[in-house]
Amino acid sequence: MPQLAPFYYMNEIVxxxxxxxxxxxxxxxxxxxxxxxxxxxxTYINKI
Structure with missing residues (x-):
C-alpha cells in the first residue's frame, strides 16, 4: 500500500x-x- 510510505503524502501535497x-x-x-x-x-462602447 503506497499510503504507508512516508513520502506519499508529502508527494501528494507538493x-x-x-x-x-x-x-x-x-x-x-x-x-x-x-x-x-x-x-x-x-463598458467603453456602452458609454458612447
Whole structure:
C-alpha cells in the first residue's frame, strides 16, 4: 500500500501545491487579462 510510505503524502501535497500554482499563473497571465479587456471595451462602447 503506497499510503504507508512516508513520502506519499508529502508527494501528494507538493504535487497539488504545484498544480495550484501553475493554474493560478496561467489564469493571471492569459485568461483574466482577456476577460478584463473585454469588460473594459464593453463598458467603453456602452458609454458612447
Amino acid at each position: 504535487f497539488s501545491f504545484g498544480l495550484i500554482v501553475l493554474i493560478l499563473y496561467i489564469l493571471s497571465k492569459y485568461i483574466l487579462p482577456r476577460i478584463v479587456r473585454l469588460f473594459v471595451s464593453r
